[in-house]
Amino acid sequence: MVTDKPEDASPKGEHARLDDHSVPIFEGGKSRRHVRQSVSRFRAISVWSAFRYRAALKDLRTFVQFAGWPRSGHSLVGALIDAHPHAAIAHELDTMGLFRKGIPADRLPALCLANAAAFTAAGRHWNGFCYAVPGASHGPAKTLHVVGDKKGDWATRWSAEDPALVSRLACQSRLDCRWILVTRHPLDNISTMSLRRDRAYDKLRISGEQDMGTAIQSAQQDGRIAAEVNDAMIADYCALAASVAAMKTQMPSEKWFEITYETFTERPHESLERLAAFLSLDPDSAWRDRAAALVKSDRNKSRHKLSWRDDQRERVAEVIAGHDFLSAYMDRA
Template sequence: MLRLEIRLVVFLAALALLFLLAVEWSVDGRRYGPALSDGDSPRRRSATYRSAGIVSTKTPNKKRQKNYSFDPLPSNVVESVDGFLFFVGYARSGHSIVASFLDAHPNVVIAHEYALFNRWAETPDLFNNRREFLFNTLFNSSHFSAQAGLRQGKGGIKKKGYSLEVPSWYQGTYEGGITMIGDKAGGMTAQVYRRNKDKFVSVYRQLCSTAGVPVYAIHVVRNPYDNIATMLLYNDHVKQTTNVTHKYRNIDALRKQIKAYFVQVESVLDMMKQAGLNDITIHHSSFVKNPKGTMQRVCNSLSVTCSESYLQMVAEHTFSNESQSRHLVEWTPELVKTVEANIAKHPILKHYKFK
């Protein structure tokens, strides 16, 4: 009788162990699986990363999305990562092109608009202390963006007049190993801070602890007049109908956009100070004028080696002239002075002028 009871206990314990190994646990009502291994099926890998929000139902190529499967990074590649990077700043400021060039580097992976801080703030247990899962998630987000054409000028992010895709380079992939990994979602990252400063600082500290490597923040700054004008034109969907002769006029909307922009500026600068971010500031105008020199400085700050061919690629794919969208919008003297007065409050913007 005693032997039967012992066998029953052992059987139940083994059954419970198998259940714990097989089950996927739930966080805030959403399902997330354990860390993936090389032996996991493509279907299971895909389902697990879909639960992390990599694949959006709004992506342009639903056929590619349906057939896409995720491959985990080899453990030695995960171990090769020695830096983490995210973006902070403002919409329409030039983050996307900088991130696209970095993602094209053979040893850098930058996810396109994964919104890591937003997701981490909503479900803290998703990534906390799960380094391998974090890096795999960002890599597969970058890979899917490249495969689905999300950086292309048409059908993807719908940029007008240019593409963020760099053919024949390493967007969505890598060569040999990954030195730097991260996410590009500058405006959304700043929104997390504006909504809840304490939560942002908490997520940032968890990120630093989980990544286990130095964490950097890239801050791209554009001429405020151009940034504000582009925000206005983009939000009102009128950019294609404007030119320097027939300027877009919406004074009330422009006034609101000016206010919104400087709220973002103050929030971002406060965030960098309060969280003690290791930030790298890039002025968009300097990048356009000297793309090779600017990217070399960024690579040096990140301890990433940049070949001459890589820097030449950056130079060849950068716009020949900076877009001065401020001249596509009608400004009143009052609003120009309003921006001028706000610029004077922030040393990082002090050299920017309307003309």
Template sequence: MDLRERLGFVDNNVWLWGRVGAQAWWDARQARGALARDPDRFAEVKVFCNFIGYPRSGHSVVSSILDAHQAAVFSHRLDALGHLKAGVAPEAVFHMIARNAERFARDGRKLTAYAYPVPGQHQGRGGRPTVIGDQEAKWATLRLSRDPELLARARFRHAPRLAFIHVVRNPFDNIATLANRTQSALESAMETYFQLCAGVERVKARYPEQVLDIRHEELVAAPRAQIRRLGEFLGLTVDEPYLEACAGLVYPAASQSRASRSWSGALVRDVEQRAGRHPHLAGYAYDR
């Protein structure tokens, strides 16, 4: 890749996190008043869902599909568990999730070179949701890996069921995209990736019946079937208009970003060997 191509991959991570962080700070301070005016806004929440896994796996498209459902609200890059850990009350975090989703929808759910609006559906307009959650997978994985009882300590008013969505893609594509976006070496991106793999395994051990694996490649190949799986897992009714609109959001082919970098034979073997230790990566290889 030449310099121009590499610069095209550079992530705007600092700017995104800075903007979301400033907005979250304001929303946290407005939460008490908002909840006092409407104390039952989140009384119908039955599921609190967090994504776990790795950046650049397809979380944005999956969370955008879920946020399009009339009974669901999903924030983008909020780091909801970070706010819970900092002592923000769960209902206030729910308020922050809803405000984040409203803003993201108002901006066309645009992120870097991609946008994830679902026309004619309910993005940013969750009303009184039964499912609420956050798309930020990396930090959720690290926080739960380091503090497995974080959610157990949270004082939820209505005790929602905890659920986790784990979006998986070919590790070579994931590692290459991580390296491109952070302008780092493949070896460094590989270490980050497998650190998060280990974190996912710890979350699964703590919540063995509450994690849904979604393969990005299967979502691309059969979006309707995977969207139905998501709805069933979260207790959401999936009707035909919603299914049709959301299936249209999914790109027709999975990007094979592994081809954007040069891989040594030793590095390919190392990734394949380490991937073999994680059941959720079964069947993946550099050439498939």
């Protein structure tokens, strides 16, 4: 049963350590894993990267960070921003974690660009998806106005652990710090979190199965992938929502951008133009059209792949009603 006990979204266990950091390993089409490296290594990389990419970073104006939940569309939205001629978005870097661990704010852009460049060099694959926009200017060979990181769930977790983190970033950075919140219907978001728990789902996708629907059903029948919504994922979703609400109070409204994943997939051209305006990026029509072509309509609702109890649905309805940034889903259960 889902309990009413307040949950805490703060990092737990080894993920809470402040002397090392989880970093993605890009391995082409099989990319999906992380390793932990020392924070001192990141300090050295930040100095080297700042020197290596000094020309690309010299006209930088904005540092953008995502907030929210895992499995809500950050990877796609971040990749499409990265395809802009004057933007670079890191993949799976968790810059707010690095900032919490003592990396100076003004070193973060160079780390983001180094990560984005490595992701591009490896083909921009992650968990069985390719995040390359054909014909777009991914990579560091461009003058940047915007740089950032898409790891929104971990930015939110670190903010839960250190509530002053968002304000401290804005105070210590020489750049205009902005935030993007991508929401997805909580029923679908939580279902996907449950499906992809323990990574069996990701392994299946990377394996290249032709009929993913049949493969998922088979994996659910033999217990490799969840067939029921996990209560822990509901609790985690609710805890992250509470942390998002707290983060939102720490900045002026013009620094905060909200968009639903459903709106983004239904109207990608319009959504990309809104994002460009928020980030003060040139609404380059070639970028917009190429990026929009990569977007697929979100018709396959993951909520239907798992069974839900009535009390679980009631808990989700409560969290929707409790937060203004989820109001789009009030009548869409």
